[in-house]
Amino acid sequence: MAQRRTVVDIAAGVSSGALxxxxxxxxxxxxxGSREKEIHAFNLVTAERARERAAQIDTDVKAGKNVGRLAxxxxxxxxxxxxxxxxxxxxxxxxxxxKPPYDATVVRRLxxxxxxxxxxxxxxxxxxxxxxxxxxxxxxxxxxDTSRVPGGSSGGSAAAVAAGFAAASFGSDTGGSIRQPAALxxxxxxxxxxxxxxxxxxxxxxxxLDQIGPFSSTVADSALLMEVIAGHDPLDSTSIPQPxxxxxxxxxxxxxxxxxxxxTDMPEGSSPDVLARLEAAFEALRGAGAQIVDVxxxxxxxxxxxxxxxxxxxxSSNLARFDGVRYGLRVDAKDLNAMYGATRAAGFGDEVKRRxxxxxxxxxxxxxxxxxxxxxxxxxxxxxxxxxxxxSCDAILTPTSPTVxxxxxxxxxxxxxxxxxxxxxxxxxxxxxxxxxxxxxxGEAGLPVGVQVLAPALGEAPMFxxxxxxxxxx
Amino acid sequence: MPEAISRExxxxxARLARLDLTDAEIERMTSQLAGMLDHFRDVDALDLSxxxxxxxxxxxxxxxxxxxxxxxxxxxxxxxxxxxxxDGRFRVPPIIGFEE
Numbered sequence: 225m226a227q228r229r230t231v232v233d234i235a236a237g238v239s240s241g242a243l244x245x246x247x248x249x250x251x252x253x254x255x256x257g258s259r260e261k262e263i264h265a266f267n268l269v270t271a272e273r274a275r276e277r278a279a280q281i282d283t284d285v286k287a288g289k290n291v292g293r294l295a296x297x298x299x300x301x302x303x304x305x306x307x308x309x310x311x312x313x314x315x316x317x318x319x320x321x322x323k324p325p326y327d328a329t330v331v332r333r334l335x336x337x338x339x340x341x342x343x344x345x346x347x348x349x350x351x352x353x354x355x356x357x358x359x360x361x362x363x364x365x366x367x368x369d370t371s372r373v374p375g376g377s378s379g380g381s382a383a384a385v386a387a388g389f390a391a392a393s394f395g396s397d398t399g400g401s402i403r404q405p406a407a408l409x410x411x412x413x414x415x416x417x418x419x420x421x422x423x424x425x426x427x428x429x430x431x432x433l434d435q436i437g438p439f440s441s442t443v444a445d446s447a448l449l450m451e452v453i454a455g456h457d458p459l460d461s462t463s464i465p466q467p468x469x470x471x472x473x474x475x476x477x478x479x480x481x482x483x484x485x486x487x488t489d490m491p492e493g494s495s496p497d498v499l500a501r502l503e504a505a506f507e508a509l510r511g512a513g514a515q516i517v518d519v520x521x522x523x524x525x526x527x528x529x530x531x532x533x534x535x536x537x538x539x540s541s542n543l544a545r546f547d548g549v550r551y552g553l554r555v556d557a558k559d560l561n562a563m564y565g566a567t568r569a570a571g572f573g574d575e576v577k578r579r580x581x582x583x584x585x586x587x588x589x590x591x592x593x594x595x596x597x598x599x600x601x602x603x604x605x606x607x608x609x610x611x612x613x614x615x616s617c618d619a620i621l622t623p624t625s626p627t628v629x630x631x632x633x634x635x636x637x638x639x640x641x642x643x644x645x646x647x648x649x650x651x652x653x654x655x656x657x658x659x660x661x662x663x664x665x666x667g668e669a670g671l672p673v674g675v676q677v678l679a680p681a682l683g684e685a686p687m688f689x690x691x692x693x694x695x696x697x698x
Numbered sequence: 699m700p701e702a703i704s705r706e707x708x709x710x711x712a713r714l715a716r717l718d719l720t721d722a723e724i725e726r727m728t729s730q731l732a733g734m735l736d737h738f739r740d741v742d743a744l745d746l747s748x749x750x751x752x753x754x755x756x757x758x759x760x761x762x763x764x765x766x767x768x769x770x771x772x773x774x775x776x777x778x779x780x781x782x783x784x785d786g787r788f789r790v791p792p793i794i795g796f797e798e
Binding site: 322323324325326418419432458461462464523525526529530532533540544547548549550551552553554556557558559560561562563564565566568569572577578580581582584585588595597598599600601602603604605607639640654655656657681 | 703708714715716718723727731733738740741744749750755772775779781790793794
């Protein structure tokens, strides 16, 4: 595999004139040319647009113009983020061919800082899945072992960085969809605090859970990307009215005297290779001067139930907008209701239908209190557990995924087995907290293991301190 | 929590969700949803009587903007993506008159 350039190196090199944005892009396009057929990271590669953009940046550098903090940084975008005039499909037949009339806020902020977009990446349809096997356009393969999944739902974004197709990428994380594929592909992946990054232009799945975040090769790269995309957006009413956090300047602070939580009643089922790396991570932080403290999360194992009621409930409501009227597919029928039913039956895949059904059921008269209402109460218990835990620690470590990357088809026949992939990542989304996955050595078959760093809401700075320390010891 | 989900309930939910499912899909969905709902009974072990529901993670309420005119999306650009449009509007099949 080609040596991957970092975001920090590209931005510094291109803005100083030492490196050409066009040359960086051509390296990525060459990698795409040689391996994309096998990997299928992208739904669409926007090579010509990218070439024009990179050439413009090189011209601007020569002219002495300000080219931004991400000058020439090649970036792949999950295909559920709106890009004006460029197809945005959510890997669903129901949106195939749709060209949004606007850019997502995150896309605009990246472009304003000189990023070069190489394409739109594959995902589990509407971000529902943990393996990218549920795409209407075919699965993405893990570049480290093509017989295995890259994780999901942002599997295309993870594979694009791991294969050297782009320096960084963006995904969305509703229950682990950035962190789990990051772990399975050996990358850094960040789920920011809910409300830190604008959701405007992110096609909604679970509106109280979704956040956009970066995939990168290094912790510093993700810190820089977070500084660019985070901060208040008046176009998102759930955006926290605060500026983006400063993260690059905390990376060298170390973890001396930080208190790191170890969950003593952690859900079971992780494989021994993953648990061994988690132990090594605690040892590394202890060696760097952190104090390891025991914390309890008695409600954590109930997170899966709460999530698989709350997220489908929100999805069933959000996906009502795909009705064959304003965008995407329409299957003609004699009247409006018949057209809705026929269009949605033809446009949505199996997993999306299953979640719409589950969510509609959980919200329907007679079942609301028993399912959705109960799930919201469990959500509160999980948030309360975290609040208590964070009285005695600054961050918590868990595995990101219970196993390394699994083989295709291993979990497709049993939805519950697939859902269990997210047991460690889901509680963060329910609480609205920050979390990230950091590569920390290898497990079974030499495949990467990710350690998850959890931090309270707006705890990005301490979280990145811990992540940077893990990276130094990986 | 309530009893296992029936085939009739699944068919009704499909109608509510505006999804024309085939008989085979309803069959499969009934057994899969039943399996999931059974798994979700794990929370019956918890005492939730005095717990406040949590709808969303941050305590922002009533976020309003100033009521001033601002640039909006271009109508022609928006309608260009619609399956059918006419006279500057979305065109849809008849809304009433064909109910069974």
